[in-house]
Amino acid sequence: xxxxxxxxxxxxxxxxVGVVCIRKVLDADEVVAARESxxxxxxxxxxxxxxxxxxxxxxSFFEDFCRWGDVTEIEELARHSAVPQIAxxxxxxxxVRFYHDHVLVKEGRTRQRTPWHQDQPYYNVDGRGxxxxxxxxxxxxTGCLEVVAGTHHGPWLMPRTFLTGEAKWFPEGALLEIPxxxxxxxxxxxxxxxxxxxxxxxxxxxxxHGAPGFxxxxxxxxxxxxxxxxxxxxxxxxxxxxxxxEGLQDELPAGALLDHPLFPIVWSRxxx
Numbered sequence: 001x002x003x004x005x006x007x008x009x010x011x012x013x014x015x016x017v018g019v020v021c022i023r024k025v026l027d028a029d030e031v032v033a034a035r036e037s038x039x040x041x042x043x044x045x046x047x048x049x050x051x052x053x054x055x056x057x058x059x060s061f062f063e064d065f066c067r068w069g070d071v072t073e074i075e076e077l078a079r080h081s082a083v084p085q086i087a088x089x090x091x092x093x094x095x096v097r098f099y100h101d102h103v104l105v106k107e108g109r110t111r112q113r114t115p116w117h118q119d120q121p122y123y124n125v126d127g128r129g130x131x132x133x134x135x136x137x138x139x140x141x142t143g144c145l146e147v148v149a150g151t152h153h154g155p156w157l158m159p160r161t162f163l164t165g166e167a168k169w170f171p172e173g174a175l176l177e178i179p180x181x182x183x184x185x186x187x188x189x190x191x192x193x194x195x196x197x198x199x200x201x202x203x204x205x206x207x208x209h210g211a212p213g214f215x216x217x218x219x220x221x222x223x224x225x226x227x228x229x230x231x232x233x234x235x236x237x238x239x240x241x242x243x244x245x246e247g248l249q250d251e252l253p254a255g256a257l258l259d260h261p262l263f264p265i266v267w268s269r270x271x272x
Contacts (some may be wrong), residue, residue, distance in 0.1 A: 001026075001079070001080050001081075001082070001084070001266075001267065002026065002080070002081055002082040002085075003082060003085060004022075004024075004085055004086050004220065006085075006086055006089035007043075007089065010022065010089075010090070011089060011090060011092065013160040014090040014202065014204075015092070015257050016150075016154030017149035017150055017152075017189075017191070018147070018149065018150060018151065018153070018204040018205055018206070018207040019149060019152075019191050019201065019202065019203040019204070020090065020201075020202050020241075021191075021193040021195065021199065021201050021202075022086060022198070022199070022200050022202060023075060023196070023199050024196075024198050025081070025082055025083055025086060025134065025198060025199065026077070026081055026082075026083070026130070026198035026200070027054060027196075027198065027229055028120060028198070029032055029079055030077060030198065031136055031197045031198040032087040033076065033077060033230070034073065034077060034134065034136045034198075034223045035113050035136045035197075035221065036073055036195070037067075037071050037073035037074045037077070037103075038103050038105065038136060038221045038223060039113040040071050040073075041067050041071060041103045041162065042062065042103075042105065044091075044265045045062075045064050046064055046065070046067060047244055048064060048244075049062065049063065049064035049065075050062075050063060050064075051068035052113075052114075052162055053110060053112035053142055054112065054163070056183050057110060057111050057112050057114070058109045058110070058111065058194065059106060059107040059108060059109040059110025059111065059213070060105075060106075060107045060215065061104075061105070061106050061107075061110050061112045061114075062103075062104075062105045062107075062112060063102065063103060063105070064102075064103045064106045065100060065101070065102050065103075065242075065243040066100045066101065066243050067103065068098070068100075068101050069111060074101050074223070076112065077211040077223070077225065078098050078101060078131050078225050078266065079098065079264070079266045083134070083200065083225055084096050084098065084225075084226075084266040084267040085102075085267050086132070086200070086202065087114060087130045087132060087202065087225075087227040088227070088229075088265070088267045088268075088269065090130055090177075091128055091129075091130055091229045093128070093229035093230045093231070094227065094228040094268065094269045095229075095265055095267070095268045095269070096227050096229070096230075096233065096263055096265070096267040096268075097227065097228040097230075097258055097263040097264065098188050098225070098226075098227060098228075098263060098264055098266045099123075099125070099189065099227055099228045099232075099263060100131060100221065100226050100243055101133075101224065101225055101226070101242075102222075102223075102224040102226065103220040103221075103222070103223060104219040104220075104221075104224060105219065105220070105221045105222070106211075106213065106214040106219065106220055107214070108214060108216055108217050108218055108219055109214070109215060109216075109217075109227045110213045110214045110215075111213045111215070111243060112123060112213055113208055113210060113211065113212055113213055113242065114126065114162065114166075114210050114211035114223055114240050115124040115143075115160075115162050115178075115206065115265060116148075116155075116178050116181050116208055116209070116210035117159060117160075117162075117178075117209070117210065118151070118156065118157055118159070118178075118183075118205070118206050118207065118208050118209075119206075119209075119226075120156060120206045121156050121157065121158070121159040121169060121170065121175065122159050122169060123205065123235075123241055123242075124235055124236060124237055124241040124245055124248065125228060125233065125234065125235055126205065126232070126235040127206070127228065127229060127231040127232035127233050127260065128228075128229040128230060128231055128232065129204070129205040129227060129228045129229060130202055130203065130204055130205065130226070130229075131202070131203055131205065131224055131225070131226045131227075132200045132201070132202050132225045132227070133200065133201040133202075133203070133222055133224050134197050134198065134199070134200045134201075134222060134223050134224065134225065135172065135196075135197060135199065135220060135221065135222050136197045136198070136221045136222070136223065136251060137197060137218055137219055137220055137221050138195070138196055138218070139191055139194065139195040139220055140194055140214065140216065141194040141195075143187075143212060143214050143215075143216060144190075144193055144194070144195055144201070144211070144221060145188050145192065145201055145204045145209055145210075145211045146190050146191070146192045146209060146211060146212070147190070147191045147192070147201070147207050147208070147209040147211055147231060148181065148188050148190055148191075148207065148208040148209065149189040149190075149191050150189065151206065151208040152203070152204035152205075152206040152207045153206075154206060155175070155176060156175050156176075156206070157175055157176050157178045157208065158170060158175040158176065158177050158178060158179065159175075159190050160178075164238075169239050169241075169242075170239070178208065181208075181210070187237050194243070200253060200266070223257035225239045227261065227266070228258060232257075232258055232260040233256060233257065233258070234248070234249075234252045234253070234254060234255065234258055235254060235255075236249040236254050246260060248260070248262070
């Protein structure tokens with residue numbers, strides 16, 4: 001595994017605001033591997049793949065999940081790049097498990113926004129986790145994922161389907177609603193960055209985030225790698241999580257460590 005110098009200032013900033021942008025977390029060869037893996041996913045989508053944009057959109061927003069088991073390059077990056085070490089340092093955890101990968105592609109001229117949301121309420125885990133959002137194409141600041149600083153401190157907010165706004169995960173009224181950020185953007189501390197291929201935007205699972213469309217000529221191809229802290233526990237839901245882990249509740253009880261081949265340990269803090 002490659003190592004990366006994660007400064008104390010970055011660790012403290014992440015603890016405070018829940019999001020940091022770190023440059024060149026993947027080297028040039030790893031960026032090529034990430035691009036190739038995304039193209040393989042696009043060519044052979046899984047049963048979890050979906051187009052999250054409407055038929056009238058001049059572009060297209062494609063996403064797919066959990067491909068590390070059959071796309072070797074994704075597994076290599078998830079396990080052996082510097083990304084898991086960075087995730088562990090930012091979470092100040094002794095051990096890191098890989099949770100899942102997520103490929104996101106917005107073609108040029110895509111209008112569809114990724115609505116504001118938190119990731120944590122969609123998941124089958126409780127406890128801290130971090131996402132690394134890594135583009136393999138240049139991303140202008142106005143086309144970047146946006147994260148609201150400080151929202152990782154909570155509370156949980158209502159997860160809804162992106163296109164239709166359905167409350168499929170928690171009953172209506174069970175959680176507070178996502179605020180209307182777009183109606184008053186200046187009221188929120190929104191972090192976004194111009195990014196180059198191989199840069200990484202790291203954010204907490206509870207950080208509220210969203211993304212604009214991509215009104216540019218190029219594409220925005222992203223490999224997102226997601227990791228769990230050593231405090232994370234299995235939290236079976238009564239509904240289908242996103243992504244789903246079918247049958248896992250028959251193997252791991254509620255509250256158990258995620259000690260399972262689906263969630264390999266990918267980094268441990270060196271002993272003094």
